[in-house]
Amino acid sequence: MAAADAMTDAARHREAVAIAPGVHWIGALDPALRTFDIILRTEQGTTYNAYLVRGRDGVAVIDTVKAEFAEEFFARLESVADYGEIRAIVLNHLEPDHSGALPELLRRAPQATLYISARAPAILNGLLKSVVPRPKPPLVTVKTGDSLSLGERKLRFLLTPFVHWPDTQCTYLADEGVLFCGDLFGCHLCDGRLFDDRIGEFWPAIDYYYAHIMRPFAHQVREALAEILPLEPRVLAPTHGPILRERPRRYLEHYQALARRPANGPPRLAIFYISAYGNTAQMAEAIAAGAGEADGVQVSTHDIETGETAAFLDLIEGADAVAFGSPTINGDAVKPVWDLLSSLATIDVKGKRAGAFGSYGWSGEAIWLIEERLRGLKMQLPVPGLRIKLIPSTEEIAACHAFGRQLADSLVGGPGSARTLDLAEIG
Ligand code: FEO
Numbered sequence: 001m002a003a004a005d006a007m008t009d010a011a012r013h014r015e016a017v018a019i020a021p022g023v024h025w026i027g028a029l030d031p032a033l034r035t036f037d038i039i040l041r042t043e044q045g046t047t048y049n050a051y052l053v054r055g056r057d058g059v060a061v062i063d064t065v066k067a068e069f070a071e072e073f074f075a076r077l078e079s080v081a082d083y084g085e086i087r088a089i090v091l092n093h094l095e096p097d098h099s100g101a102l103p104e105l106l107r108r109a110p111q112a113t114l115y116i117s118a119r120a121p122a123i124l125n126g127l128l129k130s131v132v133p134r135p136k137p138p139l140v141t142v143k144t145g146d147s148l149s150l151g152e153r154k155l156r157f158l159l160t161p162f163v164h165w166p167d168t169q170c171t172y173l174a175d176e177g178v179l180f181c182g183d184l185f186g187c188h189l190c191d192g193r194l195f196d197d198r199i200g201e202f203w204p205a206i207d208y209y210y211a212h213i214m215r216p217f218a219h220q221v222r223e224a225l226a227e228i229l230p231l232e233p234r235v236l237a238p239t240h241g242p243i244l245r246e247r248p249r250r251y252l253e254h255y256q257a258l259a260r261r262p263a264n265g266p267p268r269l270a271i272f273y274i275s276a277y278g279n280t281a282q283m284a285e286a287i288a289a290g291a292g293e294a295d296g297v298q299v300s301t302h303d304i305e306t307g308e309t310a311a312f313l314d315l316i317e318g319a320d321a322v323a324f325g326s327p328t329i330n331g332d333a334v335k336p337v338w339d340l341l342s343s344l345a346t347i348d349v350k351g352k353r354a355g356a357f358g359s360y361g362w363s364g365e366a367i368w369l370i371e372e373r374l375r376g377l378k379m380q381l382p383v384p385g386l387r388i389k390l391i392p393s394t395e396e397i398a399a400c401h402a403f404g405r406q407l408a409d410s411l412v413g414g415p416g417s418a419r420t421l422d423l424a425e426i427g
Pocket of ligand 1: 093095097098164165240368370
């Protein structure tokens, strides 16, 4: 069903939607969005979810919306509360799609105290510094275990850094079991029915969102889940997509599966290459042969000329070390290599061992450029890049062998792990 057709009357008429006693959704619908953060496809639009919690002693607003949707957000807010009642504004995450309406909300509710995570003030400063006049709200930075009382009910804070920004946190309303979880468990799906039990299945949207937003932070997702699971929340209220209230534990378990650490096994070295005249391919084969001599290291080689980046990403995520081989054409590595290297930002590669190699005609910059990218991803480069001019000689094939052995030994602490190749001797 098209998003516009699926809207409830409340969503269509810009009214707040109750999600629990004294708790309302006051977000905005963006059914027309087709690209998010420049890179994500959003064929089904998205929502910017914000919430309002009413207690005996006042009202808390949790997150806001993208600036262009402020009017819709304020209309929903005004349908259930007066600005003078707002005691607290909680921002679980300050990315502009959730903080865009903040300056105007601060202007309308100047008495409200702003609650953000301890990592958020620098981001807040960046957001507010150009606003004239600059808002200076009362500010409280919070950590896990801190809470905010609204009278008979409390909002408890739970820091979940790097899912997916440094500032990210969750806020838990224990009496109703509602977890306001920021981007966690979110997806880009605009459906005015708002609740998972009204919408039906949308796992592909959750998986796509996880793959592009959360996957590089799988480790931090596991840490967040360890904090969230014992709470046994009855409602997951993310900042994008449907509110999850039908057996919410299945979403937690799904995230556990998505973020699972790769199974233990032998150390793995995956070698990716592309070759114009077969020379870089020869290097890859010799590197694999050398690596194969290291004790217990599983080695695989992959020609990326016709391959699918997605499948290679799974291999890289599961590998302990990776090597990338490219010829140099016009002073650069070739496009399939860059496509793969740019995709590494979507998975967790920090700390993995890595190396670069390739045959070149006259300059050989590809290897340095690949190494620079690998360092930028905070990968470890235990072996200097290996460049060979045109067709590898017998001696140069031996150098490839040594390169592979040394890279593999760096995984198992073998004899090659302390050697350094003398590249000056290798053309
Ligand atoms: Fe939906 Fe990270 O902002």
